[in-house]
Amino acid sequence: MKLHELRDNEGATKRRKRVGRGPGSGMGKTAGRGIKGQKSRSGVAINGYEGGQMPLYQRLPKRGFNKPNRKKFAVVNLGLIQKFIDEGKLNAKEAITEEALVASGVVRRVLDGVRVLNKGEITAKVELNVTGASAAAVEAVAKAGGSLKVTTAQAAE
Numbered sequence: 069m070k071l072h073e074l075r076d077n078e079g080a081t082k083r084r085k086r087v088g089r090g091p092g093s094g095m096g097k098t099a100g101r102g103i104k105g106q107k108s109r110s111g112v113a114i115n116g117y118e119g120g121q122m123p124l125y126q127r128l129p130k131r132g133f134n135k136p137n138r139k140k141f142a143v144v145n146l147g148l149i150q151k152f153i154d155e156g157k158l159n160a161k162e163a164i165t166e167e168a169l170v171a172s173g174v175v176r177r178v179l180d181g182v183r184v185l186n187k188g189e190i191t192a193k194v195e196l197n198v199t200g201a202s203a204a205a206v207e208a209v210a211k212a213g214g215s216l217k218v219t220t221a222q223a224a225e
Contacts, residue, residue, distance in 0.1 A: 139180040141200055146208055147188015148174060149196075160192040166199065184216065 087099035101108040116123050149169075152158040157172040166182045169175050175182060181199025186208045193213040201216050209216040 141181050141183035142175040142177065142179045143183050143185060144169060144174055144198075145185050145187035146190040146205055149184075149194070150188060150190045150192060153192045153194070160194050163195040163197055165197045169198075190214075 085095065086093065087095040088097070090096040098108065106112055106114070116125060118124070149158065149164070152172055152174055153160045158164060158168065158174070162168070166175075166178050169182055170178060183200035183202075184196060184198050184205045185202050186204035190208055190212050194209065195214055196209060196216045197219055198216070199219055201218055206216045206218075
């Protein structure tokens with residue numbers, strides 16, 4: 069195998085459609101846009117336009133609300149913490165903090181805090197210090213013989 073022998077797999081790439089290149093190409097003259105009209109011109113964007121009729125997205129009532137200052141938590145499941153402990157990426161003998169979770173790669177970034185949820189099983193006796201946790205997660209950690217401390221005002225729900 070030499071460099072000049074390298075080829076893409078058959079059908080992996082598709083030829084670019086070159087329009088407006090003469091009648092022999094089959095896409096010449098009007099370049100597949102038809103004759104006249106708004107859509108034959110350049111600079112046209114008519115997404116959601118319904119020919120003057122009130123568009124569907126305007127006919128339907130507004131619903132819901134997005135809180136502008138809502139908190140965004142990094143979510144961690146107990147099963148994932150257990151997996152990282154088993155692989156030796158987390159030390160169960162030390163207190164597991166949000167910084168330790170980031171350093172081991174369980175979560176990418178803390179955001180407004182780390183919230184622990186009860187998905188999967190935890191068997192190791194761990195001491196967790198996080199921003200938030202579900203009541204079921206607190207119970208599951210306690211059942212395994214560990215403790216889960218919620219550090220800020222956002223208590224277990």
